[in-house]
Amino acid sequence: GKQVNGTKMIGQVPGVHVGDEFQYKTEISLVGLHLSIVRGIDYMHKRDDVLATSIVASEGSGYCDRFDFDVLIYSGEGGNGIRKSQKILHDQKMVRGNLALVNSMRLKSPVRVIRGLKRSDYRGKHYVYDGLYVVQDYWEENGPGGNVIFKFKLCRCPGQPSVDWKHYF
Amino acid sequence: GKQVNGTKMIGQVPGVHVGDEFQYKTEISLVGLHLSIVRGIDYMHKRDDVLATSIVASEGSGYCDRFDFDVLIYSGEGGNGIRKSQKILHDQKMVRGNLALVNSMRLKSPVRVIRGLKRSDYRGKHYVYDGLYVVQDYWEENGPGGNVIFKFKLCRCPGQPSVDWKHYF
DNA sequence: TAGACGTAGA
DNA sequence: TCTACGTCTA
Numbered sequence: 001g002k003q004v005n006g007t008k009m010i011g012q013v014p015g016v017h018v019g020d021e022f023q024y025k026t027e028i029s030l031v032g033l034h035l036s037i038v039r040g041i042d043y044m045h046k047r048d049d050v051l052a053t054s055i056v057a058s059e060g061s062g063y064c065d066r067f068d069f070d071v072l073i074y075s076g077e078g079g080n081g082i083r084k085s086q087k088i089l090h091d092q093k094m095v096r097g098n099l100a101l102v103n104s105m106r107l108k109s110p111v112r113v114i115r116g117l118k119r120s121d122y123r124g125k126h127y128v129y130d131g132l133y134v135v136q137d138y139w140e141e142n143g144p145g146g147n148v149i150f151k152f153k154l155c156r157c158p159g160q161p162s163v164d165w166k167h168y169f
Numbered sequence: 170g171k172q173v174n175g176t177k178m179i180g181q182v183p184g185v186h187v188g189d190e191f192q193y194k195t196e197i198s199l200v201g202l203h204l205s206i207v208r209g210i211d212y213m214h215k216r217d218d219v220l221a222t223s224i225v226a227s228e229g230s231g232y233c234d235r236f237d238f239d240v241l242i243y244s245g246e247g248g249n250g251i252r253k254s255q256k257i258l259h260d261q262k263m264v265r266g267n268l269a270l271v272n273s274m275r276l277k278s279p280v281r282v283i284r285g286l287k288r289s290d291y292r293g294k295h296y297v298y299d300g301l302y303v304v305q306d307y308w309e310e311n312g313p314g315g316n317v318i319f320k321f322k323l324c325r326c327p328g329q330p331s332v333d334w335k336h337y338f
Numbered sequence: 339t340a341g342a343c344g345t346a347g348a
Numbered sequence: 349t350c351t352a353c354g355t356c357t358a
Contacts, residue, residue: 041343125344194354232353
């Protein structure tokens with residue numbers, strides 16, 4: 001690994017606080033919040049399980065994530081082909097990040113949530129750490145092309161500082 | 170723009186020194202060395218010209234850049250299709266970055282050179298600022314598929330600190 | 339080797 | 349919308 005902040009880990013990352021803001025995915029990678037520069041769901045092996053460490057969620061990004069008070073409805077990974085020029089839609093599979101989120105739910109293992117926010121100046125994003133969530137439920141939905149998409153319901157762990165989102169938009 | 174260090178500029182960047190090392194393209198973008206995260210040649214409008222500000226050069230990357238003492242032979246951009254899964258080779262065109270380098274040669278405008286070095290631990294790169302160069306010549310070559318590739322000869326400006334490259338490999 | 343919620347500029 | 353010397357994991 002090449003992260004500066006130490007090893008990949010579950011839960012709170014030392015030195016990173018709720019509300020901390022970052023310019024690039026590479027920065028949240030460097031501080032150890034979310035190691036993958038491109039994937040939305042990051043995960044790691046822990047004992048015999050693969051558990052989610054963190055997710056990057058963005059409203060209105062084509063993934064249709066929804067933040068509603070302390071609840072996040074998050075879309076699984078794979079199949080949607082959003083980054084493809086030929087937008088072929090496939091069913092999402094219960095593997096990798098999706099499977100890690102289910103395992104995290106089963107073991108009540110907390111997941112770091114980073115919100116990707118649209119910039120005011122151009123089409124890119126910036127990123128704000130929103131704190132720890134637990135996965136409470138998941139289900140399948142049909143995407144626009146009839147393909148299977150997983151949805152995960154995450155609830156923000158109590159006792160964390162609140163974030164004034166108006167400050168970041 | 171979103172760079173932290175100020176506006177895009179030609180020549181020396183305040184606060185950045187020969188030998189400074191960076192982990193990611195996003196970092197050299199943040200400090201103002203090379204604004205584009207993906208392009209090898211960065212450039213800007215200056216009066217009625219488009220001039221090169223900086224290039225990222227890597228030996229052994231498939232682009233066949235060559236460093237030889239204070240001379241760099243650098244390959245132009247476009248056409249080579251290295252990042253494509255279907256490796257279709259086209260002729261490079263005298264546009265964008267390639268044109269900017271020719272303009273920089275004509276006006277003897279200095280170009281910042283960043284060397285992309287292979288990491289020891291994985292397949293990615295890190296980046297070291299090598300200082301200012303001037304473009305002294307350019308020509309066409311035929312690439313492996315017979316396609317046209319531009320080559321640029323850059324010479325390192327005298328009076329700059331030397332770099333102990335063994336330190337970085 | 340390919341896939342994944344990458345980025346900026348034309 | 350596309351291209352461009354991205355970057356990591358499986």
